[in-house]
Amino acid sequence: xxxxxxxLAFNDEGYLLNWQQWNEQxxxxxxxxxxxxxxxxxxxxxxxARKIYAENxxxxxxxxxxxxxxxxxxxxYTLFPDGxxxxxxxxxxxxxxxxxx
Amino acid sequence: MTDTTFASEPVQLGxxxxxxxxxxxxxxxxxxxxxxxxxxxxxxxxxxARMSGIEAHLFFTFWGMDVITKSKMEHLHVATVGNPNMHPxxxxxxxVGVLPGMSLMAxxxxxxxxxxxxxPPVPEFLELLHDAGAHIYACQMAMDMMKLKPEDLxxxxxxxxxxxxxxxxxEAQILFV
Numbered sequence: 001x002x003x004x005x006x007x008l009a010f011n012d013e014g015y016l017l018n019w020q021q022w023n024e025q026x027x028x029x030x031x032x033x034x035x036x037x038x039x040x041x042x043x044x045x046x047x048x049a050r051k052i053y054a055e056n057x058x059x060x061x062x063x064x065x066x067x068x069x070x071x072x073x074x075x076x077y078t079l080f081p082d083g084x085x086x087x088x089x090x091x092x093x094x095x096x097x098x099x100x101x
Numbered sequence: 102m103t104d105t106t107f108a109s110e111p112v113q114l115g116x117x118x119x120x121x122x123x124x125x126x127x128x129x130x131x132x133x134x135x136x137x138x139x140x141x142x143x144x145x146x147x148x149x150a151r152m153s154g155i156e157a158h159l160f161f162t163f164w165g166m167d168v169i170t171k172s173k174m175e176h177l178h179v180a181t182v183g184n185p186n187m188h189p190x191x192x193x194x195x196x197v198g199v200l201p202g203m204s205l206m207a208x209x210x211x212x213x214x215x216x217x218x219x220x221p222p223v224p225e226f227l228e229l230l231h232d233a234g235a236h237i238y239a240c241q242m243a244m245d246m247m248k249l250k251p252e253d254l255x256x257x258x259x260x261x262x263x264x265x266x267x268x269x270x271x272e273a274q275i276l277f278v
Contacts, residue, residue, distance in 0.1 A: 063219055063229075064219075072232065073229055073232040073233055074232040074233075077232070081154075082154035083152060083154035084152060085152050086152070086153065086154075100145060100149055101145070101148065101219055101220055
């Protein structure tokens with residue numbers, strides 16, 4: 001069975017290679033593979049991450065997300081367990097964030 | 102079974118692997134320093150660990166107690182005398198460093214740089230670590246020595262002895278700062 005993700009290219013760590021091939025369905029499918037069911041709160045983070053990437057060419061740091069959206073640090077760890085900034089970028093179809101905070 | 106059809110393809114079409122951590126990693130840091138410059142590295146590392154899905158345990162002892170003591174944590178200083186790291190951007194010769202106010206000035210400079218890099222001030226950073234699920238411990242012996250009571254510390258600090266900490270740090274990668 002061929003899924004949408006089978007038609008796209010990813011790196012070894014599971015990040016989409018071309019962020020412009022992303023759409024919401026891609027996000028749903030990556031999230032499902034990562035065991036995350038997307039809610040409105042996830043979408044706030046995902047759309048913010050893509051906006052920042054379009055502006056800076058780097059996925060936002062966790063601190064940027066928590067300072068510039070109404071999603072708190074605690075909530076980020078609930079929404080995206082096991083590495084919130086990385087998982088948010090992954091589902092948003094972006095490369096891993098490089099910031100340290 | 103290997104799929105030979107795509108063996109020579111440079112990109113991995115249709116082979117997205119679930120980003121599964123190989124094994125549950127665990128980081129334990131002993132924080133023994135209370136100067137502004139040495140307070141940050143353990144906090145930054147512990148936060149990076151949590152952001153990567155790694156467990157983080159911070160054990161504060163000796164001068165590190167200042168970092169989690171409510172009355173001290175906002176006023177940590179950089180030493181301008183006897184600190185060989187006072188260069189190049191913070192260069193203050195030792196003989197100048199002894200003048201009144203020099204340490205205060207250097208500390209303010211460093212605080213500005215820390216804020217510019219978007220690292221929060223110490224109290225907010227600890228709060229952030231707590232929210233991120235990092236564990237904060239206070240050394241019982243250091244508390245006795247400095248006559249500190251649990252209510253003098255940030256509320257989420259758990260008081261324990263070195264042996265208990267080592268039990269918690271079992272199988273962790275341990276750092277001493």
